[in-house]
Amino acid sequence: MSTVAQSVPPVVVPAGTTAGTALREAGLPGKGPEAIVVVADGDGALRDLSWAPMVNSEVRPVPANSPEGRSVIRHSCAHVLAQAVQELYPEAKLGIGPPITDGFYYDFDVPRPFTPEDLQALEKRMKQIIKSAQRFSRRAVDSVEDAKQELAAEPYKLELVDLKSDVDTSEVMEVGGGELTIYDNLDPRSGERVWGDLCRGPHLPTTKHIPAFTLMRSAAAYWRGNEKNPQLQRIYGTAWESAEALDAYLELLAEAERRDHRKIGAELDLFSFPEEIGSGLAVFHPKGGIIRRELENYSRQRHEQAGYEFVNSPHISKSGLFHTSGHLPYYADTMFPPVQFEGEDYYLKAMNCPMHHLIYRSRGRSYRELPLRLFEFGTVYRYEKSGVVHGLTRVRGLTMDDSHIYCTKEQMPGELRSLLRFVLDLLADYGLADFYLELSTRDDSPKFIGDPQQWEEATEALRAAAEDSGLELVPDPGGAAYYGPKISVQAKDAIGRTWQMSTVQVDFQHPQRFELEYQAADGTRKQPVVLHRALFGSIERFFGVLTEHYAGAFPAWLAPVQVVGIPIAAEHAAYLADVATALRAKGIRVEVDASDDRMQKKIRNHTTQKVPFLVLAGGKDVEAGAVSFRFRDGSQINGIPVDRAVAEIADWVARRENDSPNAENFKVGG
RNA sequence: GCCGCCUUAGCUCAGUCGGUCAGAGCGACGCACUCGUAAUGCGUAGGUCGGGGGUUCGACUCCCCCAGGCGGCUCCA
Numbered sequence: 001m002s003t004v005a006q007s008v009p010p011v012v013v014p015a016g017t018t019a020g021t022a023l024r025e026a027g028l029p030g031k032g033p034e035a036i037v038v039v040a041d042g043d044g045a046l047r048d049l050s051w052a053p054m055v056n057s058e059v060r061p062v063p064a065n066s067p068e069g070r071s072v073i074r075h076s077c078a079h080v081l082a083q084a085v086q087e088l089y090p091e092a093k094l095g096i097g098p099p100i101t102d103g104f105y106y107d108f109d110v111p112r113p114f115t116p117e118d119l120q121a122l123e124k125r126m127k128q129i130i131k132s133a134q135r136f137s138r139r140a141v142d143s144v145e146d147a148k149q150e151l152a153a154e155p156y157k158l159e160l161v162d163l164k165s166d167v168d169t170s171e172v173m174e175v176g177g178g179e180l181t182i183y184d185n186l187d188p189r190s191g192e193r194v195w196g197d198l199c200r201g202p203h204l205p206t207t208k209h210i211p212a213f214t215l216m217r218s219a220a221a222y223w224r225g226n227e228k229n230p231q232l233q234r235i236y237g238t239a240w241e242s243a244e245a246l247d248a249y250l251e252l253l254a255e256a257e258r259r260d261h262r263k264i265g266a267e268l269d270l271f272s273f274p275e276e277i278g279s280g281l282a283v284f285h286p287k288g289g290i291i292r293r294e295l296e297n298y299s300r301q302r303h304e305q306a307g308y309e310f311v312n313s314p315h316i317s318k319s320g321l322f323h324t325s326g327h328l329p330y331y332a333d334t335m336f337p338p339v340q341f342e343g344e345d346y347y348l349k350a351m352n353c354p355m356h357h358l359i360y361r362s363r364g365r366s367y368r369e370l371p372l373r374l375f376e377f378g379t380v381y382r383y384e385k386s387g388v389v390h391g392l393t394r395v396r397g398l399t400m401d402d403s404h405i406y407c408t409k410e411q412m413p414g415e416l417r418s419l420l421r422f423v424l425d426l427l428a429d430y431g432l433a434d435f436y437l438e439l440s441t442r443d444d445s446p447k448f449i450g451d452p453q454q455w456e457e458a459t460e461a462l463r464a465a466a467e468d469s470g471l472e473l474v475p476d477p478g479g480a481a482y483y484g485p486k487i488s489v490q491a492k493d494a495i496g497r498t499w500q501m502s503t504v505q506v507d508f509q510h511p512q513r514f515e516l517e518y519q520a521a522d523g524t525r526k527q528p529v530v531l532h533r534a535l536f537g538s539i540e541r542f543f544g545v546l547t548e549h550y551a552g553a554f555p556a557w558l559a560p561v562q563v564v565g566i567p568i569a570a571e572h573a574a575y576l577a578d579v580a581t582a583l584r585a586k587g588i589r590v591e592v593d594a595s596d597d598r599m600q601k602k603i604r605n606h607t608t609q610k611v612p613f614l615v616l617a618g619g620k621d622v623e624a625g626a627v628s629f630r631f632r633d634g635s636q637i638n639g640i641p642v643d644r645a646v647a648e649i650a651d652w653v654a655r656r657e658n659d660s661p662n663a664e665n666f667k668v669g670g
Numbered sequence: 671g672c673c674g675c676c677u678u679a680g681c682u683c684a685g686u687c688g689g690u691c692a693g694a695g696c697g698a699c700g701c702a703c704u705c706g707u708a709a710u711g712c713g714u715a716g717g718u719c720g721g722g723g724g725u726u727c728g729a730c731u732c733c734c735c736c737a738g739g740c741g742g743c744u745c746c747a
Contacts, residue, residue: 105742113674219742220673227744231673234742262739266681275720275738331747333671351747385671388745481747505747532747569704596703597710604708618706630707638706 008036008061015056020049020205028061033241036061037069037209038202046072048138048202064211064241074099076136076204077126077213077239078106083185083195084125085110085235088118094197095156095223095232102249103238107221109156113233114218122235123215130210134185134194136203141180147198150182156223156232157198212246213239255495261547262391268552268560268609271392271543280389280396282540287560290589292543294558295430296377298656299401299535302426308375308403313355315379319345324513325354330447330482336383352378353507353532356404357514360528365518370528371407371415377539378402392544399539405531406516412458412529416465416504420487423502423535424469427491430546431555431658432501434492436472439463440479447482450509458506458529459485465504483509486532493549501542505532553632555658556612556649563649564606565592566630568599568618575622579615579642586650607632612661613649635663 013022019039020030028036038046039059046068047059062068078097085092085108095107114122141147144161151157161180183203184196204210216236223229240246257263265271270288273281284292300310319338322328328335331350338345349355356374365372379399388394407415424435441459442448448455466473466487480486486505490498507530510516517525536542546554556562563583565576573594583590593602599616606614614630620639621627627645628638640648652661659665 115674217741218674221743222672225744227672231743233673236742273738279738327747334746353747382746385745387671387673387743389739394746483747503747566707567704568706571704598703598705600705600707601709602707607708614707616707620706628707634708636707 008063010058010060011039013039013053013057013059015054016052018050018052019047019059022059023049023061029063031209033065033211033245034063035209035241037064037072037204038062040068046202048136049205050138051202064209065245070239070241071099072202072204073210073241074104074237074239075201076207077210077237078104079136079183079185079197079199079203080126080129080207080210081122081215081235081237082106082108082197083129084122086195088121088125093156094154095234096160097197103216103236105221105234105236107156107223107232107234109230109232113220114235119215119218119235126213126215129185130207130213133188133206133208135188135206136201137184137186138201138203139182139184141182144180147180147182151198154198160198210239211241212243213237214246214250252495256497256548259495259548259551260391261393261544264547264552265392265544270547270560278396279386280384280394282392282395282397288543290560291554291558292539295536295539295543295546296401298429299426302422302429303375303403306373306422307371308373311356311359311374311376313352313359313376313378314349315381316346316348317355319347321354321358322347322350325351325357325510326449326483326513327351327354334382334384336381348381349378350380350382352376352380352400352402353404353510353530354514356402357510357516357530360404360406360516361514365406365516365528367408367518367520367526370518371405371411373403373405375401375403392540392547395538395540398541400534401536401539403533405533406518406528407531408518408520408526409457409529412506412531413461413464415531416461416506417468419504419531419533420465420469420489423489423504423533424471426535427489427501429656430542431549432491432493432545436474436490436498437466437469438474438476438479438488438490438500439466440476440481440486440488442480442485443478445478448480449482450484454508455485458508462487462504462506481505481507483507484532491545493545494551497548499545501537501545502535503533503537506530507532553610553612553660555656556661557653557656559610559612560589561591561606561609561611562588562653563590563613563615564602564611565590566599566602566606566614566616567592567594568616570594572617572619572622576615576617576627579617579627579646582642582646583649586646588649588653603630607634615645629663629666631662631666632660633662637663637666 011022011026013019023036024030038048039061041047041057041059046062064073082094082097089110091111093109097104097106147161148158181200182196183199183201185194187194214237216238218233218235220231221234223232238249240249268287269285271282271284274283319328335350336348338347359374377399379397381397384394384396389396405415439462442455462485484505484507486503488500489502491501492498510530511527516528518528520526565580567573567576573592576592580590580592603614610632612632616628616630624639626639626641628636629640630636
């Protein structure tokens with residue numbers, strides 16, 4: 001990623017002068033990555049450089065290499081794409097074309113979907129348009145009627161004009177801001193109008209101000225995001241303030257592809273999705289099984305220390321349970337269809353909470369037992385639509401590290417605070433330590449049930465806990481579960497991508513629905529609050545995220561094979577076998593490679609398998625009672641006495657060191 | 671679920687216009703080699719070309735259906 005520009009000092013645009021002129025006079029750059037592409041007026045609204053205020057106005061110049069600047073570049077680039085599409089495919093009707101994170105798209109109604117060859121041709125045409133330096137020229141349309149007349153050939157734009165009053169979001173760039181405007185693309189020499197689009201802007205001064213772009217892919221997308229609407233063909237692209245910034249972005253994508261857990265999972269023999277079992281249903285191979293077991297074991301240990309009690313529940317139950325919980329009416333379409341026997345519908349469980357509530361309810365509870373923390377690695381099945389299943393991150397069978405905490409209303413704020421702390425600490429132990437939080441609340445959608453007062457109370461308790469953590473808190477209105485608000489923990493991985501990890505939810509609904517109670521100190525019966533909490537979310541997903549975070553080079557404590565002994569010649573294998581025995585006695589997963597391969601080949605094999613410690617021994621080592629280390633990064637430490645090597649490896653693993661060991665950080669020399 | 675694309679050996683991939691094109695590298699196996707920090711050499715075996723139907727004298731190749739995958743859309747308790 002390229003650097004974001006320093007903020008540029010404000011500039012005063014004299015009345016009747018264009019912003020562009022004022023900037024030029026102030027000596028601000030008009031080209032290059034720091035070129036000023038638009039300005040923000042006193043209200044923060046972005047304006048074209050051709051904007052000329054009625055009165056002297058102080059504006060904030062927006063450079064190309066700022067988030068706002070990039071959005072403008074991308075938005076303008078989307079226009080160029082649309083122009084190219086309509087030139088090459090005149091029958092194409094325009095949808096919308098906004099900038100998005102890291103790029104832009106434009107939707108088109110075309111008789112035939114775009115092919116990769118089409119994209120190439122479009123890119124070529126776009127380059128010509130950009131080179132020709134067409135001017136983006138803003139023009140206000142006097143009335144809705146005029147707009148409709150002008151846009152008569154564009155049915156989707158007409159729809160937007162009609163929707164103008166109630167569509168005014170950043171996603172719909174076409175309309176908004178109280179007036180309708182059209183941006184015309186003008187030929188720089190003749191001034192002739194070459195193309196135009198309904199758009200509220202702002203835009204770059206000319207197409208030539210698009211320094212670097214590329215088209216990425218095409219795909220179908222529903223008009224206005226509704227699956228009942230027709231599908232349009234969407235073309236995705238990206239555009240940046242410089243060729244370097246574009247290259248850096250493409251390199252990031254390439255790195256993400258190299259880290260793809262689906263690819264690494266096959267290469268390292270961790271898991272697979274046998275077609276015979278069905279889509280979205282994973283099997284973990286022995287090596288993946290080890291990683292999974294280590295992940296789970298450490299979590300179990302920490303939960304035990306934190307006062308959780310372990311429970312187990314079945315994978316299937318009668319339908320009544322999910323009616324009681326309220327899940328069935330809401331999520332029937334993502335539950336597997338029921339199996340019928342003995343006159344009953346049985347459903348595969350899609351969530352663990354109802355089972356845990358029954359455990360709570362199995363006998364009377366006293367306030368002295370609260371908070372009661374039930375924990376289970378509970379496997380659930382969800383009928384994800386065929387088009388959404390994706391590696392380990394979106395599956396149909398998954399194991400949640402699910403817990404439900406039953407506490408009094410008074411205990412809730414404190415419990416939420418310690419819960420969040422616990423979650424963040426534990427994630428950090430797995431090597432994810434860069435977080436922000438998201439607070440998902442209700443909006444006025446009818447899907448949210450329950451007393452608004454209770455929602456308010458729960459939301460505030462969550463907010464307080466979140467603020468207490470000191471982390472950034474991002475609001476997510478309307479993102480709550482139907483039964484209560486939640487905090488989700490977003491973790492940044494090694495290459496800066498964010499993943500939703502843990503969630504903590506407050507639930508006043510289930511205690512009512514399941515008639516949960518406890519006997520209070522004053523002898524009355526009261527209703528507990530339920531906190532739902534998953535840390536990994538799903539173990540499969542967490543596994544996938546960790547695989548990508550570490551690019552398959554798992555920390556030694558998680559690595560399926562922690563040490564491989566490599567003899568310099570076959571005669572040294574027995575010596576290494578003894579070293580391996582000593583390591584194994586310390587609980588280390590170790591193998592000796594006694595195959596016929598050459599030593600160099602063995603190093604290559606086990607390095608590509610991401611084994612953290614390669615322990616070599618040849619004549620010199622045997623003589624000295626020593627071994628030599630080679631690490632994943634190619635660094636080495638030679639001649640370490642065997643007992644010392646064994647102790648240091650065991651210690652490294654026991655410490656759960658998340659860094660990859662190398663000659664620098666593996667201090668055996670002392 | 672919707673749209674587009676894809677599926678050839680365990681893996682990664684060639685395969686022209688429907689007719690000696692069932693092919694390579696890696697891996698596996700065998701033999702030789704015994705080597706000081708990322709690929710030793712030689713040889714052998716492996717495929718109903720995802721499955722099913724159709725068109726054709728003839729289908730890996732064209733058409734239809736299904737399954738699985740990829741990229742999006744929608745969805746994600």
